[in-house]
Amino acid sequence: MKAIYLKRTFVTTWFLILFAAVLFSAPSKVMVVGWDGAVPEMVKEFAAEGRMPTISWMMENGNFAYEGGLPVVVANTNASWPSVITGSFPGTHGITNNSFHYSGTPITASQYGGPHTLQAESFAVVAELEGYRTAVLGGPWASWPANDAGLTGPNMGWGNWHSKTTVISNYDIEGAVLFPFLFMDYYKVELVDAEMQKIHQTRLNSYSHPLTFAMKIPTYHGEDFVSNLLIVDTTDDSIVNYDLLASVDSEWSKVTGSIRVGEWLPLETRLPGGKRAGLYVKLLNLSDDAQQLRLFVSAMQSTQIFPEWLDTEMAEVLPIPINADRNAIIGGFVDEETFFESCLMEIEWYEKAYQYVIERTNPDVVFAWFWEIDEFAHRMFGFLDKESPVYSAEEYQRRYNMFRKVYQQLDKSTEALWNSFGGPEESNLFIVSDHGFVSYWRIANINERLARVGLYNSSDPSSSKAIAYSAGAATQIYINLIGREPTGVVSPDDYEAVQKEIIDALNSWIDENGAKVIAKAFTKEETKDIDLAGRSFSLFNEKSTGDVLAFAASPYQFDAATPGQIVTDAVPYFTGQHGYLFGTVPEMRGNIRTLFAVGGALIKPQVGLPDTVSLVDIAPTMAAILGIREPATADGLALTEILYEKELVGISD
Template identity: 25%
Template sequence: MPQAESFHRGRVSAVLRGWLYPAAVAGLLLGSAAQGAPRVVLISLDGATPTLIDEFLADGTLTPRRGIGLLKSAGVYAASNQTVTPSLTAPGHIAIATGASAARNDVVANTFLLIASPFSNPISGFGAPIGGYDTQGGPHESAHPTAEPLWVKLRAAGKKVVTATFPGSDGVDVKVPGLAGSPVIQPAQYRTVDYTIPYGTATAPFQKGFTLGASDFTAAPAATVSQLAAAGRTSFSPVLEAHLETFTSSGVPYAIKVAALDTSNDGRINYDTLVLFDQAQGIQPGPFPLPSTGPAYIKPSDKISALFYLEGHPQKAGVRYFVTYLAPDLSTVRLARSSTTYISRTAISPSVPQVLADIDDILTHVGFWQPQPDYRIVEKLDATPSTFASFPDAEIEAIYEELVTEWVKYQTEVAKRAIARNPDADLVMTYIEQPDGSEHQFLLTDPRQPSDPHDPNSIGSGQDPAKVARYWQYIKKAYQAADQAVAALIEAVGGLHNSNVIVVSDHGFAPFHTAVNLNQALAEAGLRSDQVKAVTSGPAANIYINLKGREPGGTVTPAEFRVLQKRIVEVLQNLKDENPNYTLGFPRGWPVFSKIFARPLPSSDSDPGFGLGTNAYIGQDSGDVFAVLRVGYNFDGVQNPPVTRRGDPASAKPVLSLPNFYGAHGYMSTLPEMSAVLYAAGPDIRRRGSLGKVRNIDLAPSILALFGVTPAATVEGRALPLFH
């Protein structure tokens, strides 16, 4: 999520500008670690893919003299880094932290069901219990979790650990969703470190577009004019004012006004700047200590957006306003607002009060949690009809790109503050959301993908080549933003002679061309929704059977369970795509699913472990059938109403349809497209070159080995020859 005036950017160094000469590079690499810098800084770049980084280093999109390129040339890198199945963000990050596979660490998807939950209450993988919980005698904390974050062992050994928005470290008590009076099944202390910054969230009002005309503006009241003068703002045409919106967030009302200024002094009426302010606050002159921002001043010829803190909001929240088009005579004015964003204070467990102090430290030194790039704006999913319907694609995309740039800057500043606040940290773990968000939206690289999601003929020769080229540039910009974050964090620790810097990703990426409606497929097969529930994350599906005695309110007997499980597997096996436009001409088509796994069952229906069996791909809280689509297909992206693919029979509820975005991950981890990245350099990394093939579950034991700490028995990975 973005940030502007509230950044304490500091100087732009030679590292950040990419002006590293050989002598400077040598200075980064030699010498022993200095006092006052973390021993290890682990940076996760969500969705970073090795083949794309290699391509961008080769074509000059990324420079080998800073950031990722510097790490690769100065230290070691993985030729490929196998993530976990499913190759999703939450399981991938928990695997990095625990050294255990998704089935073992029991964070089995981005969204799934706990088998202790009522049948209709999924949990986010980002807030799920790491290493599971006990189910016998009712759900409760496990005395022997099946996975353990590396920070548990490190802190027990007296090491200092810092996490800045890293998944799994959030200071919350985990309970069972939907279960009345649920006990804590994982306490906050297990998910808290020495300095903990949880990932933020959004609340109402959500994203919205606005179109105003000259008739919406009238002469500004005298109070507005005098307040602008006091703030040192001059208009060479009469100040005009319009009412933009009224909303209530967390019980606090806001009435947002917009004043139009002409700052050009060219003898013409030429409005070029908008000022957004809350009527109750007026236009205050400042200065504004963080997290406050004061009014939002936007001159779109300079910058199309500005932050706006919501004074008095109990969650210390704010928004970002955009001006994408401003006619000089105000005949057409298009504005937009992000969703309201914040780091939740109410979610933090009272047992870890320090986390609130850590959040406040970020609020007062970096600013409020900012909005990240929002797919709902690009896809115009905000309302029916969409408030963005009249916005040209170029303006919608400009909003998204502005968010990419500002959001990565904000996340970088959060990480830099965590480092500055804890220079004696042994391990700092931080997370950067890009390039993942941009790859989801813009990975338009397969001729089978519709360049117009509403036009089935916009595939192949019907694709819009200008849009394909434009979207590729957005992918490049996302990687450049992520690379700038890495460069800034290397600078923040004083260079690679001070800290071991490791860049990793949770998964790779692949384009997809077809959206799959799994629940429709199950319904067509006669499977009842009160007995069978599919919970999907990207191309991965966990399909649960409402087993009596396992789920609260379960209705399916063990004998019925066996029949239903077999039937689900048959339905998935028989789901094929026979459209030659998408199957590369194969005359008989191909199965839509790549792999299908069934929960192992005991021989006896009366076995107390019935419905609790696990294996390498089925964890405690996986579906009773876990299935992964083949590349090119995704459960996400189904449009409403669905859009029939080229060559498919017309249907009001097709199982296969055109999607409204382009990139996906979550496929089988063995696929080369899903390979994650791994780059590392620093004072404890003397060797250079390729590590060959590694696994993300090898990272935790490698870091533990550097500190001389014995890994938990649950670790499945092995220590890499990473450190000397």
């Protein structure tokens, strides 16, 4: 009898231990999905329409910041995502803007604010040290290659590009301008009659004499990518009516693909070394007589994944990558629909890639990043502002519907990733953006403003008293200080006077239309404590923070300034921006607050998030979910009030 009792007790005890292990280990998995540039108001509206079931689930079963989360200072991409993965302010992790300067380096040297410059501890590194498997997926999370970030992988970077975007036509495209700042190619071709013998080999029928040309795309590895393209007439109506573009192999033995106007065609190739890569061709225009042919050709791309075995594997099984390219639409070479479609295609590709990594490697911690809302909003957000010069009431609904579909696709892709990760029953999910978006239509040139008050010398910048490094609506101005900068010209005794001169020049800056250009300026010392809605944020970093920090007033921003001109109109299809200081943007212009939603197995439903919740709170909360330490440099707070307590199951005899 005693033996039976002991046996039952032993079995019961081990059952409870196993039950506890299942109950309290699997749900500890945690994933962050970043929607770069997502605006909380749009998310709420589209969810209310029933178009975003993942967000709707979060609202009902998790926690959603209805007013949005507080952005960090500066609210730009490269400063914000590191704050998510480290839990630290930009002043702590050192990436104080997308572009900045390191004091002590030549005053003319800018620093790109990528994760390779991170000065803080990453939560992904902490998780790996604690024995958890991680997957860090997307460029802004960690430096490339992964071992430089202290990670074992898997890791996905920004992607591999092997050519520029290209537009090809056989006629002059009205209104198109190949601006010098565009990173793309454009060339014209002449269509010639195809040899009928070759056409017969392809078994392709054409009721008008087929036309052909060789599409040549220069690549970064030296050898052009060449594809033979045919223009054919598939309509048996005794009328010249070209309607199909077909690609054929190099031997003219078979058709490898075909498209009609508005359709996309993937073309594959092998890089030196054998890796699979490719590009997409969209037939933008083909007149019946073929006098007007226009193609959009995406950049040739391949996967960029660590470790190498996974990259090799995924390069073979995934579709060809594509990116939402801004250049062709800015130059007027393609229509809005083409740019919009490329955004959706890119989201779908990253969904497949991230899903493959998750299912193949079974990580416990995932950081995944989608940037397509940001790219789309930079081009199109101003078209939604009734006060913007680019606004059109007739086009508003069509354009707004494109935003709706981009957000909807991201919700769908996020759901797919979460299901691959275990879903809400087995894991926990944060959905966040790094900033919102603001409409703008004027570009302010900070260095030109400094030049006009005698502080900046454009002909010899190293002799300037001060130089500005800007991104978006935020700028940092660095004083060329003797003893700190290699070519210093300002005495330490004059530091405060020059600093005041800069701030006075910014605060007194009035555009020709009577509007203030600058919303707010801070001294370097003041960046230690910047108040946002009652919460203190820091941008202070001894090495990378400017001696003056300033923010543009809407509708101004600082990117793409024209040398020698102090204020200019925005360039085409660059209508939305971020980087503004929270609390300075009029409601009709947009919102700089962030999307912030969290839910899952260990998250209490509808507890509510504090009004001051911010990106820096994510890493500490992830640490609490996993039961491990926070990153050593974290400034944020764990949102313990939304977490179920992971109590031990009591065992008694």
